[in-house]
Amino acid sequence: MRVYWRYIPQARNTLAALAAACEVHGYELDVADGPRPDVTIYSLNSINERVYRDEIAGADCITIVGGPHASACYREVAEYADYVVVGEGEYTLPALLAAIEDGRNAPPGVATSAGYTPAQHTVLLDGYPPFSRIKGFVEITRGCPFSCGYCQTPRLFGRCMRHRSIDEIVRYASRYRDIRFVAPNAFAYGSDGIHLRLDRVERLLRQLDGRRVFFGTFPGEVRPECVSRESLELVTGHCANTRLHFGAQSGSDAVLRRLHRGHTVQDVLSAVDLCREYGLVPVVDFILGLPFETDDDQRATLDLVREVTRAGKAHIHYFMPLPGTPLSNARPRPLLPETESVLGKLALDGRITGSWMDHEIRFFRHTPHL
Structure with a gap:
C-alpha cells in the first residue's frame, strides 16, 4: 500500500x-x-x-x-x-x-x-522519535497546564505536560548545527508547567554545551512570569540566541484575567526589563481585537506595545476564534483608528511584525525569531 x-x-x-x-x-x-x-x-x-x-x-x-x-x-x-x-x-x-x-x-x-470513538491512549514522547529521514525541530515538551481562551494547545494535547528525556533530546539535537526546540514554554521543561524545575533545564543545556542552541525562541517560546534572573542566566550562559520570545497578549489585566492567561501586565514589564538587563531583545506577542476588549483595554495594549518596542520587538496578531476553544464562537472587535495608525508607524519603523488586518497574511508570512 x-x-x-x-x-x-x-x-x-x-x-x-x-x-x-x-x-x-x-x-x-x-x-x-x-x-x-x-x-x-x-x-x-x-x-x-x-x-x-x-x-x-x-x-x-x-x-x-x-x-x-x-x-x-x-x-x-x-x-x-x-x-x-x-x-x-x-x-x-x-x-x-x-x-x-x-x-x-x-x-x-x-x-x-x-x-x-475517542482514543484511549496518551503519547509518551520518548516512545517515538521527533523526526527520522525528514528532519524537523526537536519537540521537548507537549501539553499545557494553562487554559487560555483563544488557544487550541491544551484542547489538543491536554493540560498535563509531557517531556522528552534529556538523552533522547541530545541524541536528535546532535544531527543539527543550530538546535531549536518545540515547546509551549521552554522554561517549563521537566516541570508541571506551574512550578518550574530550572535545575532540569540547566541539566539539558549543559548536555548541549558546545553546540549552537536557541532556547526560548520560535518555535519554543516562554511565558513572561517565567523570565527571571535565574532563567536568563541559563540562556546567556549556554545558548546562542540574542532574543527571547514570549506572549503578553494584552496590556489590560482585566483582559488577561478573562483570557485565563495566568500572568499580569507587570509580569510582562518585568520580563522586558530583565531581557534588556541581560542583553537579550524581547520579542513579545500581542492579540488585538479580542471580543471583550474595551476601548480603554485596547489603548492599554497599545501603550504596552510602545513600551516593548523601545528596545524590543512586538509581533501583532488580530484575534481569530479557533474551533474547540472557549472563544470559538466569539467575534473579533474592530480596531480603533488610533490603533491602526500607531501600528502602521511602528511597522514602518521596523519595530513590529505580524498582521492585524488579514489572518492569512499573518499565517503564511510568519517567520521565526531567533
Missing part, C-alpha cells in the same frame, strides 16, 4: 514527526503535491482548511485528515474525508494505516462519517 503525505509548508514539523512514527511501524510516507493512490494524508489548521477542502473531497484515493482544525471539527471534516485522526497521531495514524491495509474498522481516535 502506497502512502503519501500532502505537502503543506505550515505542517512541515508535523510531517517530520508523523513520518518518523509511521516508519517505526513499517510505513514510509512519500511527499506529494496532490492526492495520490492508495492513501493521502493531510494536516490542516483553521486558516488553510478551506484551501484543501475541495481537493480532499474530489480525491481519487483514500484520504486521511488530521491537525488542529480536523481534531476540533471532526464531524464536519468527516463529511468530505474518508478518515479523520482526532488529536495526537503518533500511535493512531499507523494503527489506522494497518486497519486500512487489513480491511478492518478504524481504530479508536479516528472519526468517519459513521461515527467516532
